[in-house]
Amino acid sequence: MTHHTHNLLWWQSGVIYQIYPRSFQDSSGDGVGDLAGIIQRLDYLSDTLGIDALWLSPFYPSPMADFGYDVANYTDVDPLFGDLAAFDRLVEEAHRRNIRVIIDFVPNHTSDQHPWFLESRSSRDNPKRDWYVWKDPKPDGSLPTNWLSHFGGAAWEWDEKNSQYYLHSFLKEQPDLNWRNPEVKAAMFDALRFWLERGVDGFRIDVAHYIMKDPDYRDNPLNPNPVTAHFKPVNEYDKYLHVHDKGHPDVHAVFREWRALLDAYGRERPRYSVGEIHIFDWAEWCRYYGANLDELHMPFNFALLWAPWQAAAIRKVVDGLEAALPEGAWPNYVLGNHDEPRLASRYGREQARLAAMLLLTLRGTPTLYYGDELGMVNVPVPPEKEQDPYGIRVPGMGRDPARTPMQWDATPNAGFALPEVKDLWLPLSPEYKEVNVARQLTGPRSLLNLYRRLLAYRRATPALHWGSYRALDAGTADCFVFLRQAGEQRLLVALNFTAQEQKLRLPEFGSGEIVVSTTMAREGKVNLADFSLRGNEGMIIEVR
Numbered sequence: 236m237t238h239h240t241h242n243l244l245w246w247q248s249g250v251i252y253q254i255y256p257r258s259f260q261d262s263s264g265d266g267v268g269d270l271a272g273i274i275q276r277l278d279y280l281s282d283t284l285g286i287d288a289l290w291l292s293p294f295y296p297s298p299m300a301d302f303g304y305d306v307a308n309y310t311d312v313d314p315l316f317g318d319l320a321a322f323d324r325l326v327e328e329a330h331r332r333n334i335r336v337i338i339d340f341v342p343n344h345t346s347d348q349h350p351w352f353l354e355s356r357s358s359r360d361n362p363k364r365d366w367y368v369w370k371d372p373k374p375d376g377s378l379p380t381n382w383l384s385h386f387g388g389a390a391w392e393w394d395e396k397n398s399q400y401y402l403h404s405f406l407k408e409q410p411d412l413n414w415r416n417p418e419v420k421a422a423m424f425d426a427l428r429f430w431l432e433r434g435v436d437g438f439r440i441d442v443a444h445y446i447m448k449d450p451d452y453r454d455n456p457l458n459p460n461p462v463t464a465h466f467k468p469v470n471e472y473d474k475y476l477h478v479h480d481k482g483h484p485d486v487h488a489v490f491r492e493w494r495a496l497l498d499a500y501g502r503e504r505p506r507y508s509v510g511e512i513h514i515f516d517w518a519e520w521c522r523y524y525g526a527n528l529d530e531l532h533m534p535f536n537f538a539l540l541w542a543p544w545q546a547a548a549i550r551k552v553v554d555g556l557e558a559a560l561p562e563g564a565w566p567n568y569v570l571g572n573h574d575e576p577r578l579a580s581r582y583g584r585e586q587a588r589l590a591a592m593l594l595l596t597l598r599g600t601p602t603l604y605y606g607d608e609l610g611m612v613n614v615p616v617p618p619e620k621e622q623d624p625y626g627i628r629v630p631g632m633g634r635d636p637a638r639t640p641m642q643w644d645a646t647p648n649a650g651f652a653l654p655e656v657k658d659l660w661l662p663l664s665p666e667y668k669e670v671n672v673a674r675q676l677t678g679p680r681s682l683l684n685l686y687r688r689l690l691a692y693r694r695a696t697p698a699l700h701w702g703s704y705r706a707l708d709a710g711t712a713d714c715f716v717f718l719r720q721a722g723e724q725r726l727l728v729a730l731n732f733t734a735q736e737q738k739l740r741l742p743e744f745g746s747g748e749i750v751v752s753t754t755m756a757r758e759g760k761v762n763l764a765d766f767s768l769r770g771n772e773g774m775i776i777e778v779r
């Protein structure tokens with residue numbers, strides 16, 4: 236037993252829970268969630284569920300063109316969500332419960348209403364002109380590059396006033412900052428310091444690799460194989476290989492400085508950074524840990540999200556990550572967030588139980604998305620209620636269905652807002668009376684109680700924290716089976732990805748004890764030479 240492996244940091248041993256602030260708890264009666272509402276629900280996170288850190292999607296002042304991912308002031312709270320005093324209270328109350336607070340930071344772009352952009356736009360010789368990316372048309376009059384906006388159409392917007400284009404990788408209301416300008420970097424690092432001083436424990440960095448582009452602004456080449464997505468429809472954006480509009484290698488120098496800043500604050504207590512990095516080539520993705528593990532603490536690993544939900548495909552992702560990880564780099568997994576369809580809608584309610592077990596038993600930090608612990612499904616949002624600008628611009632890509640109000644109980648407005656509140660910002664799930672926290676707490680085999688059981692077991696089990704990982708062949712391709720081992724402690728996790736019963740054979744392990752079954756109806760001894768999983772069942776088995 237090596238000793239240092241026991242001293243994991245909070246973000247390595249802990250479980251992170253993402254809150255979309257608009258949708259967790261409304262305390263002000265306007266039908267939109269807020270910080271005071273989150274404070275009211277902290278006991279749920281600490282005592283009922285038992286998570287270690289929360290990540291808040293943006294709460295900054297914002298015109299809400301992209302629901303807060305268009306920031307108009309990096310050092311304040313939008314009145315919709317409260318104020319700085321409410322934020323301080325949230326940090327204090329969270330810390331009192333031993334919950335760390337991670338905030339979303341959006342470095343690639345601001346709102347077009349940010350004072351920096353208003354200045355930059357005002358004239359060609361404004362001192363902040365170069366804080367954003369302004370370009371002339373190509374000599375033939377066409378756009379400066381063929382780069383596309385993620386949300387549809389060109390990434391360039393013509394500005395009549397000074398006859399130039401500005402770059403926006405997302406909405407035209409989200410102009411990209413020019414991180415090659417040292418003043419921009421200094422201003423953004425000041426904003427990070429502001430929050431570090433206020434006690435935040437870390438940052439989730441929005442589209443982290445976008446901040447550095449090709450300095451020569453070359454066109455992107457065509458993508459020879461645009462079929463990249465598994466459950467999302469292919470759209471115009473996939474027609475190109477995005478080699479020049481993001482992820483330029485100069486990005487790594489910025490993250491080394493970023494990390495140095497966090498490490499300086501880390502002397503007081505450990506701080507953390509996780510980057511939203513949609514890169515699916517392991518070697519390229521791993522570079523964001525830094526050649527000397529001196530960049531991001533972790534790039535988010537979205538590979539499970541995009542993999543077909545089959546035992547072999549999931550194993551391939553995990554084995555691929557394990558093989559690619561540099562020495563000392565810490566793995567992590569994600570199965571849902573505010574940009575993706577709901578987990579229970581992708582895999583179905585039965586397999587959602589298996590997904591919970593997978594996520595909470597793999598080696599590395601799991602990040603959970605609010606409501607997935609209840610099996611919340613995509614909520615149909617009628618066109619006249621659609622809010623997400625992505626869905627409005629690119630039909631089929633709307634993210635509203637996975638951002639609906641948290642389902643706390645069966646009262647009108649589901650406990651998300653007072654019963655008399657008229658309009659919620661997004662509709663409640665029509666099934667909230669059956670699927671909610673209060674009801675699931677009374678059901679011994681509910682999904683919520685399975686999450687609670689898994690979280691409690693994980694917390695108490697060293698093999699799930701710092702134990703090694705090894706995939707096993709148990710005689711069926713329909714099950715994913717792996718071993719977690721820490722010192723003497725050995726656990727088997729066996730997951731049946733089909734609805735049919737499956738026979739497994741692991742004679743080398745002798746006998747074991749079932750400690751958690753996703754059915755919550757099986758316990759006790761098992762002969763590992765010959766045992767079976769029910770349809771959709773997953774088990775954690777302690778090996779003697």
Ligand code: GLC
Nearest residue numbers: 301304405441442511573574
């Ligand atoms: C990230 C966020 C997403 C947002 C986009 C632009 O992908 O997760 O919600 O729309 O960045 O900021």
